[in-house]
Amino acid sequence: MENTDTIAALATPSGESAIALIRVTGALCEKIAMEAFTLAKSPAPRHASYGSYRDLSGEILDDVVYILFRGPKSYTGEDVLEVSCHGNPLIATRLLEDLLARGCRQSDPGEFTRRAFLNGRMDLTQAEAVMELIQARSDRAIRVANKQLRGNFGRQLDELKMRLLATVATIEAYIDFPDEDLPPEQKKAEIEAIRSVLAFCGRIIDSGKYAAFLRDGVKTLILGEPNAGKSSLLNCLLGFERAIVSDEPGTTRDFIRERIMLDGYCIQVMDTAGLREAANGIEQQGIRKTVELTEEADLFLLVIDGTLPAPTLPEEVSRQITADNCILVQNKADLGALQPLPSPLDGLRRVTMSALSGTGLESLKSAAVEMIDAHLAQDQDDLILVNARHSAALKELSECLESAIRNFEAGEPAEFVASELRGAVEAIGRVLGRIDNEDMLDVLFSSFCIGK
Ligand code: GDP
Incomplete structure (x- = not known):
């Protein structure tokens, strides 16, 4: 083993909680356990025990549950002592201070796992x-x-x-x-x-693309003209009111980003400023941002008001859209007959829905999951x-x-x-x-x- 000093750290987030876990690893673990819990002999390894933790002056700091793992059969490969105390940050801090007074050092980020790696408990992957x-x-x-x-x-x-x-x-x-x-x-x-x-x-x-999907979420852009129902669709997907829905065209001038879960995928949905020709200064900026976002998006939900003639998209946007990455959402189906779709929009996968009532939402979700699955076109069992x-x-x-x-x-x-x-x-x-x-x-x- 390469490390001889004993390190300690709070392993749970700081703040009030039911329990706080303090982790110690290194050669001093057994000695600390015997002294702090006034034991005559070493605690049985991997055995949860209940005991009063006394600091160096002999004062009881808390009644805790502790476990001693003997190296090399431990997370780090060295002796590890885990102490679960009451989740008051003051208690956790006093316990930690006492451990430092007993010769431990506050651990650096990742140091427990680093020791696990250095002691051959795991490879770097x-x-x-x-x-x-x-x-x-x-x-x-x-x-x-x-x-x-x-x-x-x-x-x-x-x-x-x-x-x-x-x-x-x-x-x-x-x-x-x-x-x-x-x-x-x-x-x-x-x-x-x-x-x-x-x-x-x-x-x-x-x-690597798949890994990015899993890490950051599938970047999904909701596109369309003002008033098509983009914000309503986002709210419908989220299940609560987040985006501002308004009758007045051009309300989502910047963009809104939210995460949702779809069949185990994390989807990062972005509602964007509506795309239209006659836009004022601020709205123009929003539209420019939308065009920028199209470049990094993985998936598009192109929302149109199904009762109106289909819009013509700006060239910068339409060149990013393909039958493999875009779902055409024909919205406002509750209002009656839908307009026929002109080419090239008729080549896109289409979902008819009402973002107001939620009808068609499930079809949209399954279409999105199918598209993501197809996009990856990988045997997902093989992936890392x-x-x-x-x-x-x-x-x-x-x-x-x-x-x-x-x-x-x-x-x-x-x-x-x-x-x-x-x-x-x-x-x-x-x-x-x-x-x-x-x-x-x-x-x-x-x-x-x-x-x-
Ligand atoms: P955005 O500008 O594209 O974000 O559109 P909004 O979501 O703000 O919606 C514009 C207007 O259309 C609002 O008055 C919505 O209530 C309405 N709307 C949105 N979706 C539907 C729908 O499916 N059916 C009906 N009847 N109205 C809708």
Whole structure:
């Protein structure tokens, strides 16, 4: 174990609550437990006990439940002491101060998980999954983060590494016999093996889009002319009055952003300023903002007043809209006969609804989920929450593999190919965190919360 000092932190949010949890890890845990709870012998590991916590002066600070986990079978791999006290911030603070007085140090953000990583309890992709899990905003994000936390991604990478090392071994076996070449059949098989690793990397890099969907939500823009019912649709989706609904065209001059859950997806819905030609100064600004937002949107809900002739959209907006990313909401169906749709709007997926009464809302929701599913076009079971660090290492890995394939096919010396494949194996090691890099660890763990 690399760390000998004992660290402590409040693991629950500060403020009043039913319970506050204080976590301690390091060599002093057992001693602290025995002294603070005046025990004659070490507490049974992994056993919840009830006891009075006494500070160094002997005063009882609180009656608490505590558990001692003995390393290496603990979160950090070292001894861990968890103390659940009453959720009064004053009690938690006094407990924490007493722990510092007993020789602990206040932990840095992410330091518990950093120790777990350094002590081999998890690889770096799992440590990152802890963070993803804490910050997940949707059921799907939780599901994917959980899989990653159990080490799925790490195992897949290990498998790739073994495949590449097997190829390196085969190639190197021939380096010692310069007069012999790899038989063509075997060479073909090895190139295929490298290609399959390359394809896997490509899939993971491409799934970055999915990770962004899960992390930030699917950016969904409600578009349409003033008075089409955009704000009413947003309210209908949210289930409460949030956007200002008004008869006067041009009320949503800026834009409104809300999150909703749809079939486990987090949807970031944005209601925008209505698009129309004859707009005044402020409204023009709103329209410019809408046009800007179309560039980063994943999904569009184009709302039209179904009783009126369909509008002509500004060119900058209509070029962003396709049959794959836009649902046409023919609104105000409660008012009677709907106008026929001109081309190209008739090519869009259409939902007829009344944002006022909510009729048609369920069809709109399922259409949106189907479109998101189709958009991803990935086997979602395979996916991980790709982050910038993974992408960079996987791109480097892909480059090594591409170059190895090129050189292998061109009949370059086997040493070359083998050394490129070794570079690829190192890139895999970097994703898993098996290469020392203190700076990278500092950056990664500093984004964690204290106590995790
Ligand atoms: P926005 O400017 O596109 O955001 O439109 P609003 O949501 O503010 O709605 C404009 C007007 O149309 C308001 O008076 C709404 O009550 C009305 N409205 C919106 N949706 C419907 C609908 O489905 N049916 C009817 N009859 N009126 C609606």
